[in-house]
Amino acid sequence: MAAAQIHPVILSGGSGTRLWPMSRALYPKQLLPLVSEKSLLQEAGLRVTDKTRFAPPLLVSNDEHRFIVAEQLRLAGVAPHCIILEPMGRNTAPAACVAALTLTGEPEALLLVMPSDHAITDVQAFLAAIDRAAEAARKGKLVTFGIKAARPETGYGYIKCGAPLSGVGGAFNVAAFVEKPDAARAKSYIAAGDYVWNSGIFLFPAALYLKELERLKPAMVAACRAALDRAKRDLDFVRLDKDEFAKAENLSIDYAVMEHTGHAAVVPCEIGWSDVGTWDALWLIGKKDAAGNVALGDVIAEDAKNNYLRAESGLLAVLGVEDLVVVVTPDAVMVSRRDRAQDIKQLVARLEKSGRSELTTHPLVHRPWGTYRSIHTGDRVQVKHIMVKPGAKLSLQKHQHRAEHWVVVAGTAKVTRGSDEITLYEDQSTYIPLGTAHRLENPGKIPLHVIEVQSGSYLGEDDIIRFEDTYGRVEKK
Numbered sequence: 001m002a003a004a005q006i007h008p009v010i011l012s013g014g015s016g017t018r019l020w021p022m023s024r025a026l027y028p029k030q031l032l033p034l035v036s037e038k039s040l041l042q043e044a045g046l047r048v049t050d051k052t053r054f055a056p057p058l059l060v061s062n063d064e065h066r067f068i069v070a071e072q073l074r075l076a077g078v079a080p081h082c083i084i085l086e087p088m089g090r091n092t093a094p095a096a097c098v099a100a101l102t103l104t105g106e107p108e109a110l111l112l113v114m115p116s117d118h119a120i121t122d123v124q125a126f127l128a129a130i131d132r133a134a135e136a137a138r139k140g141k142l143v144t145f146g147i148k149a150a151r152p153e154t155g156y157g158y159i160k161c162g163a164p165l166s167g168v169g170g171a172f173n174v175a176a177f178v179e180k181p182d183a184a185r186a187k188s189y190i191a192a193g194d195y196v197w198n199s200g201i202f203l204f205p206a207a208l209y210l211k212e213l214e215r216l217k218p219a220m221v222a223a224c225r226a227a228l229d230r231a232k233r234d235l236d237f238v239r240l241d242k243d244e245f246a247k248a249e250n251l252s253i254d255y256a257v258m259e260h261t262g263h264a265a266v267v268p269c270e271i272g273w274s275d276v277g278t279w280d281a282l283w284l285i286g287k288k289d290a291a292g293n294v295a296l297g298d299v300i301a302e303d304a305k306n307n308y309l310r311a312e313s314g315l316l317a318v319l320g321v322e323d324l325v326v327v328v329t330p331d332a333v334m335v336s337r338r339d340r341a342q343d344i345k346q347l348v349a350r351l352e353k354s355g356r357s358e359l360t361t362h363p364l365v366h367r368p369w370g371t372y373r374s375i376h377t378g379d380r381v382q383v384k385h386i387m388v389k390p391g392a393k394l395s396l397q398k399h400q401h402r403a404e405h406w407v408v409v410a411g412t413a414k415v416t417r418g419s420d421e422i423t424l425y426e427d428q429s430t431y432i433p434l435g436t437a438h439r440l441e442n443p444g445k446i447p448l449h450v451i452e453v454q455s456g457s458y459l460g461e462d463d464i465i466r467f468e469d470t471y472g473r474v475e476k477k
Contacts, residue, residue, distance in 0.1 A: 005109050006134060006203070007081070008048040008057035009099040012041055012069055012116040013089050017348045017359075018278050018341070021332035022312065025360040030117035031068055034276060035285065038076060041069065041116040045078035047123055048112065053130065056081040058102065060095040063087055066237055067368035067471065085234075087242035092200070093256035094248040097213055097224040098240065100206040110137050111209065113202040113253065119285060121272030129170075129269035133203040136171040141265040142204040142212065143171070144258060146196030147273045152186035155277060155342060157198035157254070159266050174264035177254060196268045200275070202253055212261050220256065223247035234472050279325040280341035283308040297328075308338065330363045368471045369394055370447070382459045386440070388413075388448040393441035395469035402456030402463060404432040406440070411448035414441040437467060 016029030023029035030041045038046070048054045056079055061069045063085045073080060084098055096113045103109040112130065120126050133143040146159045162175035177198065181189065189195035214221045223244055230241035249256075258264050274285050286294030286308065293301050297311030302319045309316055313330040325336045336344065351359040364373045369392035376383040388394070388411075396416065406415070406429060413424040416439040417432055423443075424430060432438045434456060442448035 005055070005106070006053055006112050006130070007055045007099075007103060007109055007206070009096060009111050009113045010041070010044050010048075010057050010059050010116050011092060011095050011113065012059060012061045012065065013086055013095065014115070014117055016117055018344050019276070019282075020344060020348055020351075021327060021329045021334050021358060022310075024358075024362055026064060027068070027362050027366065028065070028117070029276060030115075031065065031072065034282060035119045035121075039072055040119065040276065042072050042076040042078070043119070044114060044116045045073055045076055045080075047120060047126065049078060050127070053127065054112070058099050059083040060099060061085055062089065063239070068366050070236060071366075071368075083237050084231075085237050085239045087240055087245055089250070090245065090248045091250050092253045093213065093217070093251045094220055094224050094245070096202070096209065096253055097221060097248075098228055100210050101225055101228050103206045104210075107207055109206045110134055111202070111204055111206050113204075115200055115275075117276060118199070118201070119272070119274045119276050121285070122270070125269060126271040129267050129271060130203065132168065132170045133267045136165055136168045136265050136267065137203050137205055139165075139168065140205070140208065140263060141165070141171075142208060142258060142261055142263045143202065143265045143267055144174070145199045145201040145203075145271075146266045146268045147199050148268055148270050149190055149195060149197050152183060152190050153197065154180060154183055154186050155281075156180060156275070158186075158189055158195045159198050161194045161196065161266055161268065165265055168265075171265050171267050174258070174266050177259050196266065197273075198254070199273055200252075200254075202258075208263065209257065212257050212263065216260055217249060217251070217256050220248050220251070223249075278341035278344070279308050279327065279336070280338045283325070283338060306338070332358050367394075368392070370442075372452075377459075380455055380457065380459075382454040384452045384454070386448075386450040386452050388440060388442040388450070390442055390445050390447065393470060394439055395464075395466040395471075396437060396439045397464050397466045398435055398437045399456070399463050400435065400465070401458035402454045403434045404438075405453040405455075406430050406432070407451045407453075409449045409451055411442060411446050412444040413448055413450060414443045415439070416441075439468075 012030050015025050016023035019029045031039050033039050048057055059080050061083055066085055136143050157180055158178040160175040162173040165171040227240040227245035232239045274281050283294050288294055292306040295309045298315045299309045299311050300317040304318050304321050306323050308325045311328045316328050323338045325338055327334045364371055370388040372384045372386045374384050408424045408426055408428055415422050415430055418436050
């Protein structure tokens with residue numbers, strides 16, 4: 001049926017630093033289970049699995065997150081059409097352009113472009129809004145979704161609804177796009193009744209988007225087309241050409257097209273939407289106790305109200321506090337007033353200036369083969385807990401500055417050590433001398449857990465020379 005021509009494009013390139021310390025550059029908010037047991041990315045993918053409406057989704061992802069994105073989609077049962085890898089962030093307009101260019105063989109194709117890091121709690125209302133937007137898009141409109149404003153929010157942009165769109169119920173021409181307002185203007189927009197929040201979600205004909213972008217930003221289209229023409233297939237990924245994609249101007253869909261086109265339309269909707277942009281936003285949509293606290297993890301709150309309390313590690317106990325955000329991770333504690341949640345970027349800037357690793361990485365680091373966690377770092381010694389997924393294996397590698405001791409605590413390990421190949425079971429161990437080629441592999445059906453003790457003059461992750469790698473990480477000469 002015609003509705004199957006809707007191609008979801010899920011954008012997963014953001015860093016979400018306003019949700020530090022949980023969201024970090026190498027594991028940003030869309031990959032985190034912030035509002036349910038599933039990550040925001042998984043929730044986004046599951047919203048568009050109805051095959052009567054949607055084709056398989058296209059993912060546009062940061063190159064550094066590729067394996068995590070692919071694994072999360074697999075675990076959620078979402079099979080993407082492809083995962084397009086951006087070598088660097090260039091905002092939403094180039095990302096949507098690349099997606100549209102992949103569908104030039106389908107002249108009637110519609111693109112549903114949506115961020116992966118938003119929350120939508122009323123999926124049925126969202127699908128109904130998509131049906132209205134698709135009707136408008138098939139009439140030659142570039143449609144954005146406007147969220148009916150629940151409060152005078154200063155953190156969102158607004159859209160002023162113009163005249164009703166002829167022949168499409170619940171859709172309007174766009175009268176104006178409005179930047180994030182101050183409090184007084186936000187209140188006036190709510191009072192006026194014809195302003196909606198700008199959700200950053202779009203539905204439009206791929207061909208019309210490309211036509212308008214070609215008219216307004218021809219250099220961007222040329223850069224995206226060249227980046228896609230020179231893209232390389234890498235396992236399940238489409239890796240855009242770095243030099244060509246770098247030429248694309250860093251612009252949002254709003255700035256590049258929507259604010260300058262005569263085809264803009266808006267579908268106002270109530271879908272339980274949040275951009276999950278701040279800790280305060282998570283408090284607003286979170287399940288609260290009788291005192292107004294949102295408490296997640298091992299939390300004790302006494303004589304406390306209207307707080308967002310999250311413990312990812314250990315016990316969090318609060319007494320006599322109000323309107324706070326307290327977030328505890330294994331390596332950081334962040335405390336803020338809820339009304340200052342928008343200003344966490346100031347903390348992030350301090351961390352960036354200081355070169356703090358807590359800004360970019362979590363103690364638990366995800367790799368395509370599994371995970372590792374540093375559990376002790378000292379002078380010339382580091383201890384890690386390594387988990388290798390069933391059937392997975394690390395690269396064949398060596399180190400120039402460290403030796404390693406491996407102890408198997410659960411599962412079965414197949415170990416390559418120089419010319420030897422051995423199998424280790426629980427409570428067995430081996431030693432990898434400095435400079436020896438080695439590989440760790442899990443031939444079993446359950447996760448392999450290993451304690452690794454590193455010793456040497458330098459223990460950085462960049463002390464690694466790969467010879468073979470299942471995941472394409474060997475430098476080509």
